[in-house]
Amino acid sequence: MRMVGVIMCVALGAFVCFLLWKLFNTCYLKPLQTYHKLKSHGFSGPIPHFPLGNRSEMMNTSTQEEDDNGSSSCVGISHNIHPTCMPYFSRWQKAYGKVFVYWVGTEPFLYVADPEFLKQMSAAAATRNWGKPLVFKGDRQTLFGQYGLNMIEAEGWVLHKRIISPAFSTSYIKLIPNSMVECTKKLTGRWATLVASSNHMEIDVEYDISSISAEIISKTGFGLGYEEGKLIYNKLRAMQFVLFKNMYNRYIGVPFGQFLSPKETLEATRLGNEIDKLLQSIISARRNVIGDNPQQDLLGLMLQGIRDDEHKLIKGMMDKEIIDECKAFFFAGYESGTLAISWTLLFLSVDQKWQKELREEIKEVVGDGEIDWTTLARLKKMDLVMSEVLRLYPSAPSGVRRAKGDIKIGETIIPEGTNIWIDTLGMHHDRDLWGDDVHEFKPERFREDPLHGGCQHNMGYIPFGFGGRMCAGKNYATMLYKIVLCTLLSRFSFSVSPAYRHSPVYFFTLRPSKGIRLIVKSLQG
Numbered sequence: 001m002r003m004v005g006v007i008m009c010v011a012l013g014a015f016v017c018f019l020l021w022k023l024f025n026t027c028y029l030k031p032l033q034t035y036h037k038l039k040s041h042g043f044s045g046p047i048p049h050f051p052l053g054n055r056s057e058m059m060n061t062s063t064q065e066e067d068d069n070g071s072s073s074c075v076g077i078s079h080n081i082h083p084t085c086m087p088y089f090s091r092w093q094k095a096y097g098k099v100f101v102y103w104v105g106t107e108p109f110l111y112v113a114d115p116e117f118l119k120q121m122s123a124a125a126a127t128r129n130w131g132k133p134l135v136f137k138g139d140r141q142t143l144f145g146q147y148g149l150n151m152i153e154a155e156g157w158v159l160h161k162r163i164i165s166p167a168f169s170t171s172y173i174k175l176i177p178n179s180m181v182e183c184t185k186k187l188t189g190r191w192a193t194l195v196a197s198s199n200h201m202e203i204d205v206e207y208d209i210s211s212i213s214a215e216i217i218s219k220t221g222f223g224l225g226y227e228e229g230k231l232i233y234n235k236l237r238a239m240q241f242v243l244f245k246n247m248y249n250r251y252i253g254v255p256f257g258q259f260l261s262p263k264e265t266l267e268a269t270r271l272g273n274e275i276d277k278l279l280q281s282i283i284s285a286r287r288n289v290i291g292d293n294p295q296q297d298l299l300g301l302m303l304q305g306i307r308d309d310e311h312k313l314i315k316g317m318m319d320k321e322i323i324d325e326c327k328a329f330f331f332a333g334y335e336s337g338t339l340a341i342s343w344t345l346l347f348l349s350v351d352q353k354w355q356k357e358l359r360e361e362i363k364e365v366v367g368d369g370e371i372d373w374t375t376l377a378r379l380k381k382m383d384l385v386m387s388e389v390l391r392l393y394p395s396a397p398s399g400v401r402r403a404k405g406d407i408k409i410g411e412t413i414i415p416e417g418t419n420i421w422i423d424t425l426g427m428h429h430d431r432d433l434w435g436d437d438v439h440e441f442k443p444e445r446f447r448e449d450p451l452h453g454g455c456q457h458n459m460g461y462i463p464f465g466f467g468g469r470m471c472a473g474k475n476y477a478t479m480l481y482k483i484v485l486c487t488l489l490s491r492f493s494f495s496v497s498p499a500y501r502h503s504p505v506y507f508f509t510l511r512p513s514k515g516i517r518l519i520v521k522s523l524q525g
């Protein structure tokens, strides 16, 4: 009996030792080995403290003033926002250059803000050799799931892309304008009522544009009515705030970090489950009525899968995959488009000359006629403004990748498993690439060079990403941007409210943390 007790004690002791060893290995030894490996490949960076990595420096939000003789400040609004939105990167860039390694918990990230390095890195790895950081897959699981196009990898990505692509082809996109105009007119009607009594009104345009963008994507992408779309939108927006509002207070990348911020973890899981349930019921309802001629929107295409000439299923998507795709497209659809439109209205409120020029162009090109695909393509000044707004305030201020094999760039090797953080915002605000007027709003810089705006390097301007994983919704986003702006600028004028506080923050996207409060005036007297 005594012997059995001793054996059990020894077994338990061995098990505890094994767990402690595993913990020590995961939290300290393995990251330390990777740290030395990266160092031996010539990558420097801030010194990490495992298992927290460089968390403490990232939580330090104090900014360094730039030696900034060219930075712009219009009515107290400075567009030199890299040091305030990403202060740690701005500080580290000064110390370690435009390529260095930093640590998110026990995960190494190669920071890249050098377009030439990005070009070579991109050329050295085939699209399928890129993955997405596992640490973010885990952390953002409730928002995008594992199968959303922005998260899925390899064959899964190829299949999803093939199924989804027709929904974003020009032949399909051309059919959408009416729905977009209809939804935007609801907003102009609401604003007209608000403005009616005193001919002007202070409005948080970001909030209102966000809800109509959500209505538009739910209607055009998923065939949903206003109420259903609104429910999903409210929950996704709430989840974004849970995940990113106190991002640096959470322990992302730290083993078992989700247990250290249980309130956020539980809230995100609850919202994620509720959204999944809602989407499941929508999918089931559509599956029941799919028939031989399914609706050709995004959801219809996903339900249909790939079929042969006799309509026999060759490859399909499971409900879980469709749910994740719906979340990814829903979120990307309303958030990125909304931000581009809202920041534009802020710029046009500050720069009345460009506001007037766009209004005149709309009058000349669209007049009282219908807005369709061909008309929109003729709004050239609006193209210039959109490109410049996305340069200064890119809706997606960063891109991420994970090396699925060693990547050789000249003599340097990026070891397998290294995560890459591409600082789009940093490159768009880099004086070396754009010159002394880098922080100024100058849409005309895209007149001569529509693709790169005169940037010194072609990879220095990437608002819609780069390589095989470029934005799937670029055409859709451009159309949404133009239709909403055409409709709003034809009916209202905009100026900055004295209550506006310029406070862009990195929130996965680049958001105005205190909204965009503008004075909206009716043009119709």
Ligand code: HEM
Residues within 6 Å of the ligand: 149, 150, 151, 217, 328, 329, 332, 333, 334, 336, 337, 340, 390, 394, 395, 396, 398, 399, 400, 462, 463, 464, 465, 466, 468, 469, 470, 471, 472, 473, 474, 476, 477, 478
């Ligand atoms: C002005 C608006 C938009 C901007 C600036 C933008 C920007 C981007 C960027 C930079 C990426 C690449 C991220 C990376 O490299 O990992 C991306 C990917 C993506 N975008 Fe957009 N986007 C916009 C609007 C939209 C819209 C309206 C949709 C859908 C309706 C959409 C759907 C997607 C999807 C699904 C991906 C993932 C593509 C993949 O990984 O294959 N985007 N977007």
